[in-house]
Amino acid sequence: ETGVTQSPTHLIKTRGQQVTLRCSSQSGHNTVSWYQQALGQGPQFIFQYYREEENGRGNFPPRFSGLQFPNYSSELNVNALELDDSALYLCASSSGPNSGQGSGTQYFGPGTRLLVL
Amino acid sequence: QKEVEQDPGPLSVPEGAIVSLNCTYSNSAFQYFMWYRQYSRKGPELLMYTYSSGNKEDGRFTAQVDKSSKYISLFIRDSQPSDSATYLCAMSRSKAAGNKLTFGGGTRVLVKP
Numbered sequence: 001e002t003g004v005t006q007s008p009t010h011l012i013k014t015r016g017q018q019v020t021l022r023c024s025s026q027s028g029h030n031t032v033s034w035y036q037q038a039l040g041q042g043p044q045f046i047f048q049y050y051r052e053e054e055n056g057r058g059n060f061p062p063r064f065s066g067l068q069f070p071n072y073s074s075e076l077n078v079n080a081l082e083l084d085d086s087a088l089y090l091c092a093s094s095s096g097p098n099s100g101q102g103s104g105t106q107y108f109g110p111g112t113r114l115l116v117l
Numbered sequence: 118q119k120e121v122e123q124d125p126g127p128l129s130v131p132e133g134a135i136v137s138l139n140c141t142y143s144n145s146a147f148q149y150f151m152w153y154r155q156y157s158r159k160g161p162e163l164l165m166y167t168y169s170s171g172n173k174e175d176g177r178f179t180a181q182v183d184k185s186s187k188y189i190s191l192f193i194r195d196s197q198p199s200d201s202a203t204y205l206c207a208m209s210r211s212k213a214a215g216n217k218l219t220f221g222g223g224t225r226v227l228v229k230p
Contacts, residue, residue, distance in 0.1 A: 006160075033217065033218070040125070040223075041222050041223070042121075042123070042205055042207075042220030042221050042222045042223050043161070043205070043218070043220050044220075045217040045218060045219070048217060056216075056217050058217065088158075090160055090161070092218075105151070105163065105166050106163075106218060108153070108160035108161045108162070108163075109160050110159055110160045111159070111160045113158070
């Protein structure tokens with residue numbers, strides 16, 4: 001069974017640029033959630049994709065957007081980068097509802113560390 | 118006030134001691150409770166997942182949930198240096214596909230040999 005993978009591992013951008021982060025979900029999972037983790041803090045929910053549709057969004061501006069593909073992999077796009085966007089971006093995958101005990105439990109990838117200068 | 122509060126630590130204990138971690142929360146809609154372990158520069162790793170009030174044990178780990186007090190705990194017995202990490206509590210309202218996890222800020226634990 002393949003776990004959640006993310007790319008790239010590290011990224012450096014300048015303020016105002018755009019960035020795309022990628023995530024491959026764990027085998028058998030059809031739901032992907034994205035989180036932002038600032039240094040020394042817990043992860044903050046950005047949004048979730050289920051069957052290629054956005055299925056919940058946290059308190060993040062519209063310049064944070066995403067996609068989910070038919071193979072359940074996902075992208076997070078951030079436009080007009082700001083210094084405060086520097087963080088670890090985590091992707092988590094889970095199985096959908098009614099798929100058994102613990103469905104909805106989220107398994108995290110290693111993250112992409114983004115630095116905005 | 119944050120929905121989930123967690124002491125940031127650091128919590129330093131000698132090898133073999135019991136590590137005691139806890140979180141408090143304000144939203145009574147939370148029904149599912151999780152503990153994750155996060156090593157430096159890595160993604161969170163799921164340790165325990167509980168639903169109802171009471172205790173759940175898995176090896177050296179015991180999770181407790183007290184919904185009436187809005188308080189959850191994680192105990193690690195016979196702690197090892199490899200247990201040194203940040204421990205995050207997380208909660209959700211539903212296990213359905215639309216659940217979002219709300220995290221505490223994490224407690225850094227250091228187990229000294």
